[in-house]
Amino acid sequence: MTYSVLIHRYFYIWALFLPITSFLILPSVQGTTIAYVFALFSILVVLIGSVFRERTYMNHLIIFLSLYVLVYFMSQFGLLYSRSVNLSGIVLIDPDSDGLFFRSSSITQSIYLFSGALTFFFAKSFYKQSWDRYIFLGALIIAFYGLYEVTYFQLFHTNGDFISNRMFGEHSGSWFQTTQVGALTIERLKSLTGEPSMAAFTLLPYWIYALHKRRTKTQLVLLLSLLLTTSTTAYIGIILYGACVLFFFRFEDKFNASLPIFSLILGLILYNPISNYVKLFVLDKFFTNNVSGTERQNSLDIHLDFYNHLPFINKLFGIGFGVIRSTDMFSTLLVNIGLIGVLLFSLIFLLPLLKLERTYENKGIKILLIVLYVTMMMAVSEFAYLPTWLFLGIAYNKLLNQNKNVDGVRINGNAKSLY
Numbered sequence: 001m002t003y004s005v006l007i008h009r010y011f012y013i014w015a016l017f018l019p020i021t022s023f024l025i026l027p028s029v030q031g032t033t034i035a036y037v038f039a040l041f042s043i044l045v046v047l048i049g050s051v052f053r054e055r056t057y058m059n060h061l062i063i064f065l066s067l068y069v070l071v072y073f074m075s076q077f078g079l080l081y082s083r084s085v086n087l088s089g090i091v092l093i094d095p096d097s098d099g100l101f102f103r104s105s106s107i108t109q110s111i112y113l114f115s116g117a118l119t120f121f122f123a124k125s126f127y128k129q130s131w132d133r134y135i136f137l138g139a140l141i142i143a144f145y146g147l148y149e150v151t152y153f154q155l156f157h158t159n160g161d162f163i164s165n166r167m168f169g170e171h172s173g174s175w176f177q178t179t180q181v182g183a184l185t186i187e188r189l190k191s192l193t194g195e196p197s198m199a200a201f202t203l204l205p206y207w208i209y210a211l212h213k214r215r216t217k218t219q220l221v222l223l224l225s226l227l228l229t230t231s232t233t234a235y236i237g238i239i240l241y242g243a244c245v246l247f248f249f250r251f252e253d254k255f256n257a258s259l260p261i262f263s264l265i266l267g268l269i270l271y272n273p274i275s276n277y278v279k280l281f282v283l284d285k286f287f288t289n290n291v292s293g294t295e296r297q298n299s300l301d302i303h304l305d306f307y308n309h310l311p312f313i314n315k316l317f318g319i320g321f322g323v324i325r326s327t328d329m330f331s332t333l334l335v336n337i338g339l340i341g342v343l344l345f346s347l348i349f350l351l352p353l354l355k356l357e358r359t360y361e362n363k364g365i366k367i368l369l370i371v372l373y374v375t376m377m378m379a380v381s382e383f384a385y386l387p388t389w390l391f392l393g394i395a396y397n398k399l400l401n402q403n404k405n406v407d408g409v410r411i412n413g414n415a416k417s418l419y
Helices: 003-017 034-048 055-082 104-126 129-156 196-212 216-228 232-249 254-269 271-286 291-308 312-317 329-355 360-379 386-417
Strands: 178-181 184-187
Touching: 003 034, 003 104, 003 129, 034 104, 034 386, 055 104, 055 312, 055 329, 104 386, 129 184, 129 196, 129 216, 196 216, 196 232, 196 360, 196 386, 216 232, 232 360, 291 329, 312 329, 329 360, 329 386, 360 386
Parallel strands: none
Antiparallel strands: 178 184
């Protein structure tokens, strides 16, 4: 087996499990999802082909680790220097841990971050079009299992999940939730992602990617699954996608541009039921008219107030990665890794938006990254879901190949000018 074949076959298997987060290989050990294990072992697969052969991969990984260590130690230096930071009142990832410096949750959360980073660098270095088939298979596994759960509940009025085994303390890591739509009680689709909002966040990039790869049947299945999550994250993502399509394409892409318009017309025709549905699942949650929205706003206020009272150096570098978790990514990152960390994180998403060529597929990638970034900053504080890092890696792979093509054209042009 050649090195290239090994790399691609490794990913083909990995891709099938990449969206799954509620099943652990070792139920007693958090983080032993199949996808995380594949991510951590991916560096060994790369090194089998010789560290010198993949110098770019290793150099970028070293730069990432160096930046991480720098930001983390600067945050701890700030805490040591000021000694005035009080962690009471904020949501700590490990509330039972004592002390201010080098908290244990930083270690466990760093492992999740490194899994994401390794996924990113693997996709950035090795992505090929042949991967798409397996990427979509992984998404369809999540979608069809979720649809099975919803159908099972309608038939038997109980939870049909027989795979999830993840636990957080005494609580299941897969939350069974129902909701009312008119007179009908339905299970909110969660599949193997833990909860409905995470199912929505997981499926959103796959759905957009399928749209711009012209996988019509796949995107319809994923869209149905998104709607059945009844999650604010899903609806914000779909609406934001429609807005981005209108901005990027105007009406050049008539099918995708018509989606938000069709939804608006349908909403006007069915005004009362649709408006009540939107009010319940989107507006009330987002504008704090129910418990979910109020909790989100309170969490944001508490953590922004905590950040405003930090010493200057900790405003720049935070109090340490993996210390707190708010209900949104913005305040979570701001407190944990400071303003510099937030800017670095944002820059990772921004570069492909600015530099990728304006092809149909690339516009889809750009929209996908915008939707991920905005939904994370507004409503999702989970950085360790690997599909996010996968699609970031694909974006950078396209950017890398684009730059190689430009360099190749430039070299050929210079060679011709010599004759």
